[in-house]
Amino acid sequence: MSILMEVVAEQWEYRELLVRMTARDLLLRYKQTVMGFGWAIFMPLVNTAIFSVIFTRVAAIDVGTPYPVYAFCGLVAWNFFASSLRFSVTSLTSNPSLVTKVYFPREIFPFSAVLVSIVDFAVSALVLAALMLYYRIDVGWPLLMLPAVFLAIVVFTAATALVISMANLFYRDVKYLFEIVIAVWMFATSVVYPIGRVGGKLGAVLALNPMTHLIDAFRAVLLDQRMPGMAFGVTFAASIVLLAGAWVMFHQAEFDFAENL
Amino acid sequence: MSTVIFDGVSKKFRRGERHDSLRDLVPSLVRRAMRRTPDRTTLADQEFWAVRDMSFEVGPGEALGIIGPNGAGKSTTLKLLTKILRPTRGRIEINGRIGALIEVAAGFHPDLTGRENVYLQGAIMGMSRAEIARKFDAIVDFSGVQEFIDTPVKRYSSGMNARLGFAIAAHLDPDVLIIDEVLSVGDVGFQEKCVARMRELLARGIPLVFVSHNLGAVVQLCTRAILVDRGKVQFDGRPAETVAEFRKARRDSAAPAAAGDKPIAITDVQLLQPDGDPSPLHTTGRPMTIRVSYEAREPIRQPHVAIDIHSVDGVYCAGINTRMDDCTLGTLEGRGFVDLAIAKLALLPGCYSISAGILDPQGLRPLDLQERAFPFSVVSDRRDFGFVYLEHQWMQGHGTQIRPAARHEVRLVSPTARSLAAVALQEELE
Numbered sequence: 001m002s003i004l005m006e007v008v009a010e011q012w013e014y015r016e017l018l019v020r021m022t023a024r025d026l027l028l029r030y031k032q033t034v035m036g037f038g039w040a041i042f043m044p045l046v047n048t049a050i051f052s053v054i055f056t057r058v059a060a061i062d063v064g065t066p067y068p069v070y071a072f073c074g075l076v077a078w079n080f081f082a083s084s085l086r087f088s089v090t091s092l093t094s095n096p097s098l099v100t101k102v103y104f105p106r107e108i109f110p111f112s113a114v115l116v117s118i119v120d121f122a123v124s125a126l127v128l129a130a131l132m133l134y135y136r137i138d139v140g141w142p143l144l145m146l147p148a149v150f151l152a153i154v155v156f157t158a159a160t161a162l163v164i165s166m167a168n169l170f171y172r173d174v175k176y177l178f179e180i181v182i183a184v185w186m187f188a189t190s191v192v193y194p195i196g197r198v199g200g201k202l203g204a205v206l207a208l209n210p211m212t213h214l215i216d217a218f219r220a221v222l223l224d225q226r227m228p229g230m231a232f233g234v235t236f237a238a239s240i241v242l243l244a245g246a247w248v249m250f251h252q253a254e255f256d257f258a259e260n261l
Numbered sequence: 262m263s264t265v266i267f268d269g270v271s272k273k274f275r276r277g278e279r280h281d282s283l284r285d286l287v288p289s290l291v292r293r294a295m296r297r298t299p300d301r302t303t304l305a306d307q308e309f310w311a312v313r314d315m316s317f318e319v320g321p322g323e324a325l326g327i328i329g330p331n332g333a334g335k336s337t338t339l340k341l342l343t344k345i346l347r348p349t350r351g352r353i354e355i356n357g358r359i360g361a362l363i364e365v366a367a368g369f370h371p372d373l374t375g376r377e378n379v380y381l382q383g384a385i386m387g388m389s390r391a392e393i394a395r396k397f398d399a400i401v402d403f404s405g406v407q408e409f410i411d412t413p414v415k416r417y418s419s420g421m422n423a424r425l426g427f428a429i430a431a432h433l434d435p436d437v438l439i440i441d442e443v444l445s446v447g448d449v450g451f452q453e454k455c456v457a458r459m460r461e462l463l464a465r466g467i468p469l470v471f472v473s474h475n476l477g478a479v480v481q482l483c484t485r486a487i488l489v490d491r492g493k494v495q496f497d498g499r500p501a502e503t504v505a506e507f508r509k510a511r512r513d514s515a516a517p518a519a520a521g522d523k524p525i526a527i528t529d530v531q532l533l534q535p536d537g538d539p540s541p542l543h544t545t546g547r548p549m550t551i552r553v554s555y556e557a558r559e560p561i562r563q564p565h566v567a568i569d570i571h572s573v574d575g576v577y578c579a580g581i582n583t584r585m586d587d588c589t590l591g592t593l594e595g596r597g598f599v600d601l602a603i604a605k606l607a608l609l610p611g612c613y614s615i616s617a618g619i620l621d622p623q624g625l626r627p628l629d630l631q632e633r634a635f636p637f638s639v640v641s642d643r644r645d646f647g648f649v650y651l652e653h654q655w656m657q658g659h660g661t662q663i664r665p666a667a668r669h670e671v672r673l674v675s676p677t678a679r680s681l682a683a684v685a686l687q688e689e690l691e
Contacts, residue, residue, distance in 0.1 A: 020384040028372055101364035102385055103344040255347035258340070259274070 004244055007251045010105050017104055021112040025087070026119060040120035041127050044075040051075075051192040063194060065223045066135045069128075074191040076128050077218045080121040081157050081211060082182050087113035088161035089178050092169045092257065100258045107250060110161035114154065132222070140225035149217045149228060152236040156210055159243035162250045170253075170260055190215055210235045263357040263436040265319040265342070265468050270351030271492075272312040272337055311337040313492040314351070319437075324469040326479035326486035326500055328507050334492040335472050339363060342439050342470060357436025358387055360462075362455075365426030371415035375406060375425055378414055382429050396432045403454065404428035418646050419572075420611055424451055431458045438462050438469045456482070476504045525561050525593060525628050529554040530617050530635040533600075543606055545641030545650050551601040553617045555629075561593045565624040568601055569616040570608070578608065578648050584624035593619075607649045608639045 011018070030036040051071045055061050063070045091109035092099055099106065132139075168174035189211040190196060196216070198206055206212065213235040217228035312334045319325045329335050340346040341353060343361045368385040369378045379400055383393040393400075401410055404425040406417070414422060431454075440459065459482065463469055473479055479486055479500050486503035488496040488510070496506045531539040533550040543549045551568055567582035581601065583590060590599065615635040618627045643650055655663040 014387075016389050017384040020381050024370060024373065024377075024381055027377070028370065031372060097364070097367045098385070100345065101367040102361075104385060104387070258345045
């Protein structure tokens with residue numbers, strides 16, 4: 001526990017660097033691109049169009065809300081998770097000169113990858129709001145829970161980001177494995193269809209996926225005017241424990257980074 | 262007041278590749294599970310002590326020099342001091358902000374401008390945004406890259422890069438200062454500024470650790486010095502004593518190697534100024550003579566002599582040899598020297614090193630090779646970029662010559678910097 005307090009305090013001390021590194025990554029990510037932040041919107045929009053064709057024309061499913069807004073809502077949350085991890089996985093290995101030559105808390109690399117994705121998320125959230133207006137989706141009191149739901153997603157993402165960035169530093173296989181895992185994981189999550197309808201043993205296994213509960217809660221407060229359920233509460237609590245554990249583990253391994261890069 | 266304490270510090274490394282693919286994960290995990298506590302005192306296969314049971318203390322206002330041969334553990338000590346590595350055993354205590362004049366441009370991103378990089382690198386070194394904003398003008402002024410501050414640093418020369426990095430580090434106001442070879446960067450004028458800044462911090466009572474090959478600089482700057490070899494402190498004393506000890510040790514160990522079974526050995530390489538005096542400082546556009554002295558144990562018929570020049574960051578600037586020039590030397594016997602006379606030195610200001618070799622008559626097999634063993638600096642008032650000065654003239658249309666508006670005044674090299682560099686070179690050549 002004392003280690004945890006220590007690492008959090010140290011990260012707080014270096015908060016300006018975290019902001020700087022995030023600004024750097026944002027600047028570099030969209031420098032020399034014509035669309036700039038447009039890319040943050042483009043991908044979920046294209047996916048929404050594709051899945052709308054599949055799930056309204058080919059194999060129509062009823063999701064209770066207009067399908068495009070259902071899919072876009074899921075994709076925005078999922079894209080935040082997936083792109084945070086995609087940038088985290090190589091965040092340590094792509095900065096060898098900083099990792100081997102200068103000391104500062106290494107969490108900054110995966111954390112800034114998550115922060116950059118939060119900015120992208122904010123941009124695409126504007127499009128989501130526009131879609132909700134267009135489809136005349138009412139919002140109610142449960143919307144007040146949105147910050148808590150988003151925080152839970154961020155906590156879970158940050159924990160995963162710490163683990164995979166560290167894992168990739170020690171074993172470069174991780175970045176290849178990651179691409180496969182993230183693709184499978186998306187279809188095992190209720191991103192573009194309600195996975196909760198899968199029953200039996202498979203359904204029981206799929207119910208263990210924390211991202212399903214997080215995305216379901218995200219949609220519940222935004223589209224369904226429902227408060228998030230028990231499953232969300234459990235996932236949130238578990239994510240906090242996971243983040244604490246991952247952070248301590250990361251800190252313990254941090255001093256071996258320079259030797260392994 | 263802060264102090265630096267190194268108490269019985271050891272650091273173990275593993276030779277060769279570590280497991281870095283999943284295939285090796287399982288065996289390594291099994292091995293780790295088998296022994297319950299990590300072994301901190303003995304060496305496993307392929308392991309070695311980079312630093313072994315090292316203790317020293319640096320008090321307020323004290324400047325400790327760390328010298329020693331290559332591979333002695335100096336860099337590891339430095340990385341332990343800057344918290345990049347964690348000791349296998351022992352305790353390191355440093356309170357306060359560590360200012361490290363090491364890898365001062367490590368955080369620079371080539372696509373960002375000088376200005377953006379100042380903020381980024383400053384934050385990496387632990388400065389707040391407000392602090393950097395307050396010191397920004399002073400930093401840019403110190404670095405001397407004002408005109409290019411809004412240019413991406415990928416267009417900077419390596420010297421400009423280093424100068425900007427140093428300028429940021431120099432404005433850190435640290436509680437402890439750690440320096441690695443500060444004097445090898447930038448031109449002499451810039452080096453002077455760095456030395457002045459170090460003295461200023463020292464006068465404020467900040468402990469300073471200086472790791473260097475430049476023995477002259479250690480003697481001039483430090484109040485104490487330790488000699489490190491094979492990961493241990495071999496000698497601790499006043500800088501002059503430690504330097505003497507180091508030279509003695511080096512002579513003792515170097516003697517048998519030089520007298521080995523080489524038929525011919527390069528005993529010295531000197532750089533001569535136009536007046537024939539050896540000097541580590543040369544000027545762009547002026548003559549320079551490279552004198553390679555040798556000692557032949559047996560007469561060597563028609564050998565070839567090769568000279569390479571590298572910049573301090575390893576760029577291969579020039580390679581000259583008698584074979585490519587179709588020059589044939591006679592027979593080399595006993596002691597003597599071969600001179601390479603350069604009429605106009607085309608190198609731009611910076612630090613360079615010379616490699617010299619004597620090769621067999623076919624010009625293939627080296628009989629003796631001294632790689633990057635002889636450093637020197639070039640100074641001048643030229644402000645061109647790159648490594649070479651191309652003698653040139655601007656014309657407009659046909660033959661209308663454009664003359665420069667005013668000649669720059671030749672910057673005088675100040676005596677301190679000059680003597681520092683000279684002492685350093687003497688040490689190296691000894």
